[in-house]
Amino acid sequence: MKEVMLYTLSTCPFCKMAKEYFENHHIPYRFVDVDLLEPEEREKTVAKVQEISGRRAFPVIVIGNQVIVGYDEVGIGEALQE
Amino acid sequence: MNQVEKIFCPVCQVSFVVGEEKEAGKRIICPVCGAVLVLEKDNTAWIAKRPMDLTPEEEIRMRIENFARLRGYRFNELKEPLVQGLLKKYERYGDFYCPCKIDNIPENVCPCLETRQGSVERNGRCHCGLFWK
Structure with a gap:
């Protein structure tokens, strides 16, 4: 099973939908609500998100070595199957 | 002749022309971002502020x-x-x-x-x- 990591914001509905996708498909995942981190940790995490996605917008979904920017069910499905 | 005076939107930071007649306290809508604004006269110039009477x-x-x-x-x-x-x-x-x-x-x-x-x-x-x- 590929490792799934979600970078999310607590205020963002697409982030919530991304979490629900993995819940509903019974796929284990880790997530971090970046806006709720302490300032130093938040800056480090945002820098990492920017490095892997090129943006400072959420959600960013990492499946194995694939990075999906935004909530894209088709992209998630493809990344899980590859 | 009326000079065309632009109003600065404090929400989207863009200036726009108000076509309608200006009155202090009148509500206008920024045509760029849709913000509801209130006209005020500041000395000789018109300015627009975000309304204080809205939640x-x-x-x-x-x-x-x-x-x-x-x-x-x-x-x-x-x-x-x-x-x-x-x-x-x-x-x-x-x-x-x-x-x-x-x-x-x-x-x-x-x-x-x-x-x-x-x-x-x-x-x-x-x-x-x-x-x-």
Whole structure:
């Protein structure tokens, strides 16, 4: 099973939908609500998100070595199957 | 001859021409971002301020409705969770910043700069999924 990591914001509905996708498909995942981190940790995490996605917008979904920017069910499905 | 005087929008930071007659206390709508503004006379110049008599929820709901109407955009079921996200941002950071962006900066005040510059036309929706083509 590929490792799934979600970078999310607590205020963002697409982030919530991304979490629900993995819940509903019974796929284990880790997530971090970046806006709720302490300032130093938040800056480090945002820098990492920017490095892997090129943006400072959420959600960013990492499946194995694939990075999906935004909530894209088709992209998630493809990344899980590859 | 009347000189064309532009009014600066404190929300989207763009100046626009007010076609209608100006009166102190009159509500106008920014044609760029849809913000509801109130006209005031400051010495000799007209200025526009955000209304003080609206609740944050009334202000953002009016603004997004106006913006969608001006651009011909529509909403879907994401609207209510996004309004709640915008209100959460207002409560935490003092303004209606994009609920799906980390940076609470003027260009991310809803409707954000990339949305005002046509991202909905290009992508079918704004990043957050509030405005849809």
